[in-house]
Each structure stands twice: as structure tokens, then as C-alpha cells.
Amino acid sequence: MREQELVQGNEACARGAIYAGCRFFAGYPITPSSEIMEYLARELPKVGGVCLQMEDEIASISAVIGASWGGAKAMTATSGPGFSLMQESIGYAAITETPCVIVDAQRGGPSTGQPTKVSQGDVMQARWGTHGDHPIIVLTASWVREVFEMTVHAFNLAEKYRVPVILLLDEVLAHLRENVILPEPGELEVISRRHPDRLEDFRPFADETFCAFGEGGRVMVTGMSHDELGFPAQGKKAAEQLQRILMKIESRTEELALYGAHFLDDADAVIISYGITSRAVEEAVRLLRADGLAVGWLDLKTLWPFPDKLVRSCTEHAHYVLVPELNWGQLVREVERVVGGRAPVEHLGRLDGYLITPEEIARRVQDRVQCGA
Amino acid sequence: MATKQIQLTGAGGQGLVLAGIILAEAAMRDGKNVAVAQSYGPEARLGASKAEVIISTEKIAYPQVTQPDILLCLSQDAFDKYFSDAQVLVVVDATQVQAPAESRNIYKLPLVRAAAEQVGNRLVANVVALGALNALAELVSWEGLRASVERRTPQKYREQNLRALEVGRHLAHTQTKEV
Known part of the structure; x- marks a missing residue:
């Protein structure tokens, strides 16, 4: 039997990300999420991944979206003030159906608030922080081992449904250390985005199949309402596309619970x-x-x-x-x-x-x- | 022992969170369930700092200390905030903390001075304190505590920290409890 380890919530998140296949992280350090980035800065390069410290959280989420379109499983981690800065681009990830994971270790807000104190004040922001109707999945966790499992699950859902997934942690859990036995390789299912069978007539915004830049499919990515090929569309076509991306999550509410x-x-x-x-x-x-x-x-x-x-x-x-x-x-x-x-x-x-x-x-x-x- | 709740309190930079980790890891190796919660202010240093350790043979659901059995105070602020007569055992640094003379549960030990004079590094006062706490409360096995100190402290200071543990143990055994 494997031995117990004393593991912090943030470390469990970082290790869960690597387990799930995350190979790109971009972030800007902020209490109480910083240890996620500290761990990944040290460990991601060892598995061929990249960890970037950006100039702020807007750049961080943008880099994550770019990395995802470059084919990598990608994540960022932040807390309230940084999460606020990311909102616009979370909408961009939603409308462009970009698989990515955003971790928000909640602290007392609003604004700088109580940086080192616990809160669950970002629940509505996680759902409605970006403007417009948009699909989003928001998960949470209560235990250090569960942080690991939920991080893996967040990646699985992001990859399976091509959707940004938010993992809401909090200051106490992020900093809490408990004795745990973390999953072994192979113990948890790891899902990766589905690639198209044929590239010639690939339609990048028709369903959950995904073709990264440079993989041979013709891909056009825009935050404007677009058709199945990615070209700007208005009116009825825009509404149809939006309904499709909303319903791909809404129709699965029960299985996602x-x-x-x-x-x-x-x-x-x-x-x-x-x-x-x-x-x-x-x-x-x-x-x-x-x-x-x-x-x-x-x-x-x-x-x-x-x-x-x-x-x-x-x-x-x-x-x-x-x-x-x-x-x-x-x-x-x-x-x-x-x-x-x-x-x-x-x-x-x-x-x-x-x-x-x-x-x-x-x-x-x-x-x-x-x-x- | 079903559950022990321990608060390690003082100021930022005194190594209280590290002390909590070392203690919890030792308890874990003894086969116990553990939780270490940390709490600190927004300051980069010298704000209030606290580590809370729960050691239990049962599952630990609520992860923070509700009624501390054992309290360590390395600063006056921490003592003023966390001390209560209900605690079974209180260890304070004799030079940093003015504690009421009439309290029966307080051990005033020169932790920082012993770290400076007997180990040659006042920064290891946190581990001196762990040695004293464990001598007085028998929280974890000494073997486990030593292994945990070795695992969690930097190579360069390992010998000093192991010595600090012994210094703390000795302090607790030789100092008379103040009444």
C-alpha cells in the first residue's frame, strides 16, 4: 500500500492538473492561490510543460486560451481580484468553445478585501461574471484529495465539452494540509479533446471536435458571433450557434451534477x-x-x-x-x-x-x- | 487520545506554519489523521501568524481548531488574543510574553534565548518549542518528530534543527513550572 502524504490543497490542485495532462499554465501570483503556480513552475518543465508568469491576469487567461488553441491542456489559477480581470476573456473562451480550466481560490472581497481570509463570495461571479448568455461549468471541493480529483474532473469536462471550467476553491482549503493518499496513474479517468476524423471538410464550430492551430484543419477563431466555420454571423445564425453552445451544457445538467x-x-x-x-x-x-x-x-x-x-x-x-x-x-x-x-x-x-x-x-x-x- | 487540538501562534517569520507541518507530519507517520490550517495577516512579515494542528484517530471533518487543548505563544499579541484558562497546556516564550503569574497551566520557557545560546540560531526557536511541547504533552513519537524535522528543514540547517528539538525537550524537563 502506498504511504500517506501531508499535502496542501493548492499542491493537490497543481498535481491534479499534471495528472490530467495539463502542460501549460500562465498566471500572476495572488494569495491564496500562489502555491499552485509555485508548484507548477517547478514541476511542469519536468514533464515537458510550460509555466509562464504573465504581467497580469488578463494576459494570463489570454495565454491559456492561446495555448489551448495550440493544442495544450491549459490552466490558470487566481483569486478574486484576478478572477475579476479574467471575466472578459472567460466569455471569449466560452464563445470560442476553448477547453481550459480556471481555478479561483476565493478570499474575502470585494476588491483587495481580506486577502488572507476565507470566503465563498465568487459563486455568482463564476456563473455570471462575463457578459452575455454563456455556458460554464463550475465545480468546487471540500477536501484536499477532492481538490485533486476535481481538478482532474475539471480538465475532463473542459476537454470533453470544449468549455471553460471553473474550479472554486477557498483560502482555507487552498492552504489546508491533510494526510492523503493521492490517486495513482490510471486510477482516475483522463479525457482529452476529440479530434476530427477528416480534416478536409472540418467545421471547427459544429460540435465538440477540436482541431488546434497547425494540425491541418482550417480554423478561424473569433469572439464575434460566428458560423460553423468560424466566420462572423449575425441574426438567426448567431442565435442558433449560441443556443447550441448553451444547450450542450444545459441539456447535461443532471449528468454534470x-x-x-x-x-x-x-x-x-x-x-x-x-x-x-x-x-x-x-x-x-x-x-x-x-x-x-x-x-x-x-x-x-x-x-x-x-x-x-x-x-x-x-x-x-x-x-x-x-x-x-x-x-x-x-x-x-x-x-x-x-x-x-x-x-x-x-x-x-x-x-x-x-x-x-x-x-x-x-x-x-x-x-x-x-x-x- | 481521540483528538488533540493545537494552536501555534506568534508573528510572521517565526516559523509557526513550518512547526505545524513538522508536528502534523510526525503524527501522520504515527498513523494519525491530521489537518494543518494556517492563518496570517496581509503583511509581508511580522503580522500575526498562526498554525492550527488537529491530530486525531478519527476522521477530521471540521478543519480548524474549536477548543485548543494546547497553545504555544511566541508573541505578546498572540498570547493576549488566544490564551484562556480552559487550555490544558500553554507554553509561552519567557522573554517575549508577559503572562499572568496566577495562571496554573502556563509554562514560561526561554525558547528564543535557548535557540540563540544553545543552538546558535534564534530562528530555530520554533523547533525548540516543538521539542518542549512534545516533552510536555507527548503528542507524537520522538522518532517520528526527528524524521519530520529532517524531511522538512533545509539540509544546511538540519543539524541545528535536530539540536533545537533536543534543546526544547531538555528545557521542558528541567524548567520548573511557574505558579
């Missing part, structure tokens, strides 16, 4: 959480169940596309729904929309840069359930 469902069968109260906060919920649920309260827990790993059907079925018989998250109320709005007034939905947040504790969650649920909510 990764989650953990715990104690939901008999649950009167349901807690819905994600990321680092899920670890407090795990303890809280244990405390509440020991008290004899019928509490269930839905632990979301895929945040976007938001899994409507899953959340609806998990809250169907609930009399109370709690959404703890380290912000002023973001994913809770999606939960409210889906629950649609069938049960009270409450938010439990924090803005001070500290984690929500198991006791806070347990106390809130106890108060509400005993009041007959």
Missing part, C-alpha cells in the same frame, strides 16, 4: 452546502442526528449548471431548508427559486473571514426545528 446525499430519506430539515462549509455541516449533522433530529444534507460539488431537479427532489418533503455559505447570500437564491415557497429557505452566512462552525449550524437548525418551522 456531482454531489453527496446524506440522511435525506427521513429528513424534515435539509442542509444544502458546498466547498469548505460542507465540512462544518458534516460535523453539525452528526451533532443533530445524535440529538435525534431528522436532518439531511445535500453536499453539492457541481454548482453550475445548478442542479434544479436534484435540489427539488432532495427538498420535496422538507419543512425547513438551510443554506450555509461564506457570503451574504448567493447560492441560497437558486435554492429558494427551486424550492419555490414549499418550505422556508434560510441563509446562514459570514463575512468576517472565518469559517462557519458546526455549532453555529447545529444551533440554527435546532432553533428552527424546535420552533416548528
Whole structure:
């Protein structure tokens, strides 16, 4: 049996990227994501990859998009302020259907905010930060090993569907070290973009097949609305193309939903959480169940596309729904929309840069359930 | 031991995060589950710094310390912020921290001075502290702790750090607990 290692969240992300076949990273160091780049600067060249420090985050995401069109699996990593700068080009990646992975280790915002403190304040920005309707997949993680797995998964989805995938981490998980046994080569599936069978009549924007520059296919890449060949298109043709790229993700909402469902069968109260906060919920649920309260827990790993059907079925018989998250109320709005007034939905947040504790969650649920909510 | 919660506190640059890593890695090699969370301010140096180590035979879900059993303070600010009478064991640096005389759980040890005078490098005070903590609280095996120090410190300072561990262990055994 392989030995346990003490691994940091950021290191797990970097190692997951290499495992997934990432061979290009461009970034600009920022707390709390910097260790991802530090690791890749040291290790990528050893596997024939490239790690570039750019002049800022706009250049970083642009380099990543360029590298992807050069045929490389590519990633960048940042935090709130850098993530804000990347938004325009995330839209470019979306409309040009460029496979790439963007890691955002969330810290207290807005602006410079609390650079060294934890937050889950970028959930809505990850979905809607760039302008216009666009497809996006947003994943998150709660454990160091899960950071590794989700990074690999982010690459797999990016490559399979030709879409930018965002991995939302947070300051605590990014900096947390735990004992883990990371996956061995071959243990996790690694997916690479599909190349066209025939190059002569290749249409670069017809589906998920991808031909990099220099591979022989005729490729024209533009941020303008375009037809299947990549040439500018307006009106009906533009709408058809946009619908296609939106639906390739939206129509797969259910299969994209990764989650953990715990104690939901008999649950009167349901807690819905994600990321680092899920670890407090795990303890809280244990405390509440020991008290004899019928509490269930839905632990979301895929945040976007938001899994409507899953959340609806998990809250169907609930009399109370709690959404703890380290912000002023973001994913809770999606939960409210889906629950649609069938049960009270409450938010439990924090803005001070500290984690929500198991006791806070347990106390809130106890108060509400005993009041007959 | 089911779960031990340890806070290592002080200022940026004192090696508290490294001390947390060394301690956790030793515990991991003893077959325990561990989590090391770090917390620091936005300053490049000398801001508040803290490492939190949880060592457990159980799965560690919540990754931060809720009720510290053991507290190390290498600065007055850290002591003022984190000290409580509820803690089982508190070790402070005798020259950096003014601690109330009446507290029964405090060990005041000259960690930084011992690092400077007995090892010749005040920067290894973090490892002196680890030696003292482990002598007083028996957190991990000495063999594992030594291996972890060797693994996590630069070659050039390895001997100094190993010596620091012994100096800390000796300090804890010889200093009388102040009442």
C-alpha cells in the first residue's frame, strides 16, 4: 500500500492538473492561490510543460486560451481580484468553445478585501461574471484529495465539452494540509479533446471536435458571433450557434451534477452546502442526528449548471431548508427559486473571514426545528 | 487520545506554519489523521501568524481548531488574543510574553534565548518549542518528530534543527513550572 502524504490543497490542485495532462499554465501570483503556480513552475518543465508568469491576469487567461488553441491542456489559477480581470476573456473562451480550466481560490472581497481570509463570495461571479448568455461549468471541493480529483474532473469536462471550467476553491482549503493518499496513474479517468476524423471538410464550430492551430484543419477563431466555420454571423445564425453552445451544457445538467446525499430519506430539515462549509455541516449533522433530529444534507460539488431537479427532489418533503455559505447570500437564491415557497429557505452566512462552525449550524437548525418551522 | 487540538501562534517569520507541518507530519507517520490550517495577516512579515494542528484517530471533518487543548505563544499579541484558562497546556516564550503569574497551566520557557545560546540560531526557536511541547504533552513519537524535522528543514540547517528539538525537550524537563 502506498504511504500517506501531508499535502496542501493548492499542491493537490497543481498535481491534479499534471495528472490530467495539463502542460501549460500562465498566471500572476495572488494569495491564496500562489502555491499552485509555485508548484507548477517547478514541476511542469519536468514533464515537458510550460509555466509562464504573465504581467497580469488578463494576459494570463489570454495565454491559456492561446495555448489551448495550440493544442495544450491549459490552466490558470487566481483569486478574486484576478478572477475579476479574467471575466472578459472567460466569455471569449466560452464563445470560442476553448477547453481550459480556471481555478479561483476565493478570499474575502470585494476588491483587495481580506486577502488572507476565507470566503465563498465568487459563486455568482463564476456563473455570471462575463457578459452575455454563456455556458460554464463550475465545480468546487471540500477536501484536499477532492481538490485533486476535481481538478482532474475539471480538465475532463473542459476537454470533453470544449468549455471553460471553473474550479472554486477557498483560502482555507487552498492552504489546508491533510494526510492523503493521492490517486495513482490510471486510477482516475483522463479525457482529452476529440479530434476530427477528416480534416478536409472540418467545421471547427459544429460540435465538440477540436482541431488546434497547425494540425491541418482550417480554423478561424473569433469572439464575434460566428458560423460553423468560424466566420462572423449575425441574426438567426448567431442565435442558433449560441443556443447550441448553451444547450450542450444545459441539456447535461443532471449528468454534470456531482454531489453527496446524506440522511435525506427521513429528513424534515435539509442542509444544502458546498466547498469548505460542507465540512462544518458534516460535523453539525452528526451533532443533530445524535440529538435525534431528522436532518439531511445535500453536499453539492457541481454548482453550475445548478442542479434544479436534484435540489427539488432532495427538498420535496422538507419543512425547513438551510443554506450555509461564506457570503451574504448567493447560492441560497437558486435554492429558494427551486424550492419555490414549499418550505422556508434560510441563509446562514459570514463575512468576517472565518469559517462557519458546526455549532453555529447545529444551533440554527435546532432553533428552527424546535420552533416548528 | 481521540483528538488533540493545537494552536501555534506568534508573528510572521517565526516559523509557526513550518512547526505545524513538522508536528502534523510526525503524527501522520504515527498513523494519525491530521489537518494543518494556517492563518496570517496581509503583511509581508511580522503580522500575526498562526498554525492550527488537529491530530486525531478519527476522521477530521471540521478543519480548524474549536477548543485548543494546547497553545504555544511566541508573541505578546498572540498570547493576549488566544490564551484562556480552559487550555490544558500553554507554553509561552519567557522573554517575549508577559503572562499572568496566577495562571496554573502556563509554562514560561526561554525558547528564543535557548535557540540563540544553545543552538546558535534564534530562528530555530520554533523547533525548540516543538521539542518542549512534545516533552510536555507527548503528542507524537520522538522518532517520528526527528524524521519530520529532517524531511522538512533545509539540509544546511538540519543539524541545528535536530539540536533545537533536543534543546526544547531538555528545557521542558528541567524548567520548573511557574505558579
